[in-house]
Structure formats: C-alpha cells, structure tokens
Amino acid sequence: MENVADNLKRINERIAAACARCGRDPATVELVAVSKKKPASLISAAAAAGQRLFGENYVQEFCAKYDELDPSLRWHFIGALQSNKVKYLRGKTELIHTLDRLSLAQEIERQWRKIDAVAEVLVQVNIAAEPTKAGVAPEQLSELVEQVAALPHVRVRGLMTLPPPGDSAEDSRRWFAHLRQLAADITARAVANVEMRHLSMGMSNDFEVAIEEGATLVRVGSAIFGARD
Numbered sequence: 001m002e003n004v005a006d007n008l009k010r011i012n013e014r015i016a017a018a019c020a021r022c023g024r025d026p027a028t029v030e031l032v033a034v035s036k037k038k039p040a041s042l043i044s045a046a047a048a049a050g051q052r053l054f055g056e057n058y059v060q061e062f063c064a065k066y067d068e069l070d071p072s073l074r075w076h077f078i079g080a081l082q083s084n085k086v087k088y089l090r091g092k093t094e095l096i097h098t099l100d101r102l103s104l105a106q107e108i109e110r111q112w113r114k115i116d117a118v119a120e121v122l123v124q125v126n127i128a129a130e131p132t133k134a135g136v137a138p139e140q141l142s143e144l145v146e147q148v149a150a151l152p153h154v155r156v157r158g159l160m161t162l163p164p165p166g167d168s169a170e171d172s173r174r175w176f177a178h179l180r181q182l183a184a185d186i187t188a189r190a191v192a193n194v195e196m197r198h199l200s201m202g203m204s205n206d207f208e209v210a211i212e213e214g215a216t217l218v219r220v221g222s223a224i225f226g227a228r229d
Helices: 004-021 040-048 059-068 083-089 102-113 138-149 169-189 207-212
Strands: 030-034 053-056 074-077 095-099 119-125 154-161 194-200 217-220
Touching: 004 030, 004 040, 004 207, 040 059, 053 059, 059 074, 059 083, 083 102, 095 102, 095 154, 102 119, 102 138, 102 154, 119 138, 138 154, 138 169, 138 194, 154 169, 169 194, 169 207, 194 217, 207 217
Parallel strands: 030 053, 030 217, 053 074, 074 095, 095 119, 119 154, 154 194
Antiparallel strands: none
C-alpha cells in the first residue's frame, strides 16, 4: 500500500521548491491528483491528507467514484472525451481539460444548457503534431478558440498539452514554453469570453519543468498513488 500522505507531502514540497527557483508564488500552481485506475480508498487517503482536487480519465470510472466519495471533493476530467459521454459529466466536473474539436464543444454546450450552467474547459493542443495523440494543431488553435467563445454555456479558461516522451524532464521544456507562447498569443487577441487562466501541463516525470515554464495545473498520478497496473 502506497503511503499517499507522505507522497503528497513530497510532491507539494517539490512544487514549492520549483516555484521558489523561478520566483513564483506556490499558490499559483495547483496539484491535480490523477486517480485513474486507483480505488476510492486511496482517493479517500489523499483527501484525508488534505488533497481536494482529483483528475479522472474515464467517464464510467469517474461517475462511480463521484457517487461513492465525499461530495465536497473537486474533480477535473482529463481524459479523451467522446461526445456521447458528455452527458454523464454534466454538472459534476469543475474543469474539462481535453476539448479538442468544435463538435465536442457543441455537445458540452447542449448538456450544460440543460442545467443553466457554464462548463469551464481547456483546449488540448497537440503540441508536437503526434499522430497518436488527440488535440488541436497549434496552427488551428485560434480558430477553434474563437468558435468555442461563441457558445454561451462553455468558457475557455486555458490550454492543456501532453508533450512527446523524452529521455529527461528537460526534453519537455521547449514544448511547455511553446504552449505558454500560444496562450500569450490568444491573450493578445483579446477574444471575448476567453481567458488564459490555466496552463495544464506537467506530470509525475516533468512537473517541475512545467512549473518553471508557467504551468498552473500539474497532473500527478503515479508519484502520489504508485504505478498503475
């Protein structure tokens, strides 16, 4: 059994140290504990240690945990999302990290309109044009953001990316810097109803580099909960 409390303490210390190195306030970085494929008991252990924000990748698994666990926990959906599954997330997620196409945004709009609420989303960018990864191409990002901005029940709040695998954390730096620049470019366009509040980037192996390059949300799973089966 992983000592989740000790692991969380170490991760939060590393987040604080990374912020100190680049002159950032640690309060500007939030840890998303990625709990996919992990039992509710480990999530409860993390919650008891003070972690309140969790990220899930699979709709069916997320819904089961949502119904079982403390209703005060906060949830982000961070996995690939099919349009026909959006209805199950309606009203349960604080942020969807993986918007990558207009048709998905339109379905989110339909579902959140039913509860007269606004869904906050991040646009996933396929930063290195990898054929096996989801995400909008960087050169098509502005067009998608402007299309989504016209939807009254969806709000773009930033960008997310998964960099290509590398030999070290430093290999991710240029991709994180690229995402930061894309966000700056969108901010400069001053699109109504769009705010580049968040950069979701960095995982267990490279989150400190991501923080140095401007991440506001880091998605850490195995370093908290242990390796997945």
